[in-house]
Amino acid sequence: MAIVLGENRYGKAENRVFRITRQGDTHEILDLNVSVQLMGDFTETHLTGDNAKVLPTDTQKNTVFALSHKLGPLEPEAFGIALARHFIGTQQYVSGAEIRIEQYPWQRIVSKGKPHPRAFRRDGSHVRTATVRASREGASLRAWVTSGLEKLVVLKTGDSAFKGYLRDAFTTLKETDDRIMATEVTACWRWSTCDPSKLDGVDWATSHRTAMDTMLAVYADHYSLSLQQTLFAMGEAVLKQQDAIAAVRLSLPNKHHFVVDLSPFGQRNANEVHIAADRPYGFIEAVVQRDDAPPPPATWPNW
Amino acid sequence: MAIVLGENRYGKAENRVFRITRQGDTHEILDLNVSVQLMGDFTETHLTGDNAKVLPTDTQKNTVFALSHKLGPLEPEAFGIALARHFIGTQQYVSGAEIRIEQYPWQRIVSKGKPHPRAFRRDGSHVRTATVRASREGASLRAWVTSGLEKLVVLKTGDSAFKGYLRDAFTTLKETDDRIMATEVTACWRWSTCDPSKLDGVDWATSHRTAMDTMLAVYADHYSLSLQQTLFAMGEAVLKQQDAIAAVRLSLPNKHHFVVDLSPFGQRNANEVHIAADRPYGFIEAVVQRDDAPPPPATWPNW
Amino acid sequence: MAIVLGENRYGKAENRVFRITRQGDTHEILDLNVSVQLMGDFTETHLTGDNAKVLPTDTQKNTVFALSHKLGPLEPEAFGIALARHFIGTQQYVSGAEIRIEQYPWQRIVSKGKPHPRAFRRDGSHVRTATVRASREGASLRAWVTSGLEKLVVLKTGDSAFKGYLRDAFTTLKETDDRIMATEVTACWRWSTCDPSKLDGVDWATSHRTAMDTMLAVYADHYSLSLQQTLFAMGEAVLKQQDAIAAVRLSLPNKHHFVVDLSPFGQRNANEVHIAADRPYGFIEAVVQRDDAPPPPATWPNW
């Protein structure tokens, strides 16, 4: 028996890239948080501290900013592919890369009834995400792309029931056909192809906006018998809408809002006044996928 | 010399009240975080542990929910006044109360082009705040009310300079007439009267919305020579607009975005690619007030 | 009626100063978070954007690091006084300063049974704080100093009751003479003198350590009839111990741990299994002071 190096990677995390693109007096902005992880031939630095094959994370940071300048305001998925291509294409010891990008949305401030050309406010309703996992394949690149979103908090005050569930000795929950159902959506969807040339024409912004709008509409319109059912319906709608997406993964914490018992004070609370609870919370996770979806890429071991 | 009890107060913090108001199939929601602090004759519990004059914080919590049910969906300022009036009016040992309320805004989800009657998404752009500081004045109540907002993140990509400043031996900053100016606005504004009956007719929601919109518009339109100048202009505009407000207090961290030096890589960065920094940050605080503003209420000692 | 500038201040917040002091191969470290706010003659920058009297916050940052280098590893209170003295003493337009410092404690890593001379682990049990509020008084300086601590989480499983309290229509709480009492201590204590020369000889580190140890011991040994009573006893003990301290302010959230009702499952839970709750929480605040304590300094308006 010997002790050996297993899976490993390294990089520079949370490079906060903020870009202005000027078209005369009107400015567009792009606000990204870019994290780079590189995989490759890094055994020596682990075993002996010989750094000859190590591209410093400081250099990776410089590269992120310099490429952002050179390439202009790319969508997160496209910037991720470009960064992966750069590191794998120019660094002989790098065989793979994972680029994770968060995009923070902004809206123009409205002044005198018009969107201002150079002033913005944060749209705190969600964070857009993109992840590119790429590897060298001979002379070319394979790139698995996922798009997604986080921190999208939604709540519905009707059209939600939970009953008919399994009971055992530890069951005390009452059935209900009128409950608040609230969650904070974390969603990501992976693209079928891993040939980056086939992704060149994707309109990432439109795809993302329609995916989010679709999930929101399904959530709103759906009569929910369980959060699982709602989850499946949300993922299914995205797949029906966009052929190039292979699968959707959703993580939905059940943000409980409990009806407050006011009967000790002689008040009848008809599901009107609730207390919003923090912990514990239900947590529902699932993948909705095409039955012919290609397998997902290898990911960092999460045991 | 003796050791004595000084200022003191106690209460239940962060009661998360979530209300549904149903008008047929259309629901309105109200999402509050209510904190109560009571002042009064509480020396005994501190000195001997005799709790005969102590209204438990658990009871305060029950009261918050029961009164929310009884009073319906009040605006935060009005609910704060009502809670203060209840505690001071019904509890003989309570002489003062501070009620702090955060309101989390929500928007209706749009489905099929229409706002949904029962489905909502969090509007994460800001948090609305209200504080009521009240005390018994003979048979009546004095109530100092402040309205406010927090976590409103804004950024402008033009119309901002910083130059002509004082220099000393530790100055290395370069002057600029083209910088990103970004901040996270914390604002509160206090109402002139402390006679609650004079506040009965206030349309708190409209007042708050117009104050926020006004500050945003000033921020956007203003050519800024310093963040201080912008702060004053924002506060001044609110006072010019709403006669019943005595003073505005603003706290504006300077969320620095630094131009990245790409010259080592032969690239000329024309204020295009920036790095968003976390710490340290400039921090500007000021009160803008009418010269005949009544004095503010006593507050909790903050030394 | 005119609109005027009220109280105002500005500065650089959260300068993260980390110092190494080498004595041969043995190193001492000092880990501070230093925030500076200056008060003075800053009306012009607010009204017209004329910055001629404004010392940039960037310069303040440089000053913090340069003075830390020049002055060596001072205790937080002493460093705060030195910074206040520098800004007020060298800047004609600055008449006052508030310096807030957090110190993060570290312990030496133990290796082969001995504390390592150059390797450390964060002691996450608390954060030490110091605040200096200073103003120019003719040719000299007045400085109000407070020392303190934050994030000290304590819990006792016995010797705590809560009963005999006031009851009203909203009371549902049961009396108990066996409850968990837990809190996260935020404490600060102010020094009687505001003549900084009288503070030159103070052993700040020893004073702080003994104050914290004393409060911990009182908390542990005290039979508590209310959290208020425990608060008073903790503050009183510090004042009895250290003559130069005028007053202690304590803020104690009641971190509730509720006994779980297991009777539906036929189990008798003898105050053994609890659920730790997040919100809402009781919140107890008070000042314990000498009856001849000098008045506290003016602080930033907190309405």
Added chain:
Amino acid sequence: MAIVLGENRYGKAENRVFRITRQGDTHEILDLNVSVQLMGDFTETHLTGDNAKVLPTDTQKNTVFALSHKLGPLEPEAFGIALARHFIGTQQYVSGAEIRIEQYPWQRIVSKGKPHPRAFRRDGSHVRTATVRASREGASLRAWVTSGLEKLVVLKTGDSAFKGYLRDAFTTLKETDDRIMATEVTACWRWSTCDPSKLDGVDWATSHRTAMDTMLAVYADHYSLSLQQTLFAMGEAVLKQQDAIAAVRLSLPNKHHFVVDLSPFGQRNANEVHIAADRPYGFIEAVVQRDDAPPPPATWPNW
């Protein structure tokens, strides 16, 4: 092509279990955060909302507290195995479970020179973790156990260099043989066997303490040529020490402390005064394993 349900699981997250074990007047405490996720035959609830096979997360919560009461103060790994065994053993539709537990360490408060029998302070230096991934295997259970820790912040002021690294067009970093090396350790180590009966005799507490102490000592004593080298040495030492552990996974953010350039002020900063930076940060992750380590369990897809 059809749209189908892929991997899925659900459960109750963050059950905050706090236990007191009384031995006369001396109390032991155990502070856990327990999250349950169940896998099994849950297609129906996703596709039709039929909940007949769904054990509500509320019931899972009740079960966690009831079993904690019944089983007594188990170590996190043992409690995780017991919970997994319960859910898989009693629920016919459940085929697998993942139990994640955080344990928050506490120390006794010292009063009058002695540890107090019933009063405690939080030891904020780290969080202990345990994860059990279990599945039904015929009539028995397979259980993959990992132990770990999080939030252990360490720093060394000497014995750390970084040089000899790869250079490219984007390299600006200077080599150093005297740098601060600081990180926040997240570590987990998985046990070789997945036969829970073979784990019955493990002294989890001792194993955990020695693993942590060993990693700390290696970190302190190691002369580091790269954070990767230090990571490998830390993992290797744990494997050399404890035969039953198959692999160690470490995630080490490089918490940068930069030497402040004081030369503009005529000061020579001999690596004495640093600024602690927040973002971006280097991030090093690797697995150190035995060459005959059994494969890890399947984990939740993380694309």
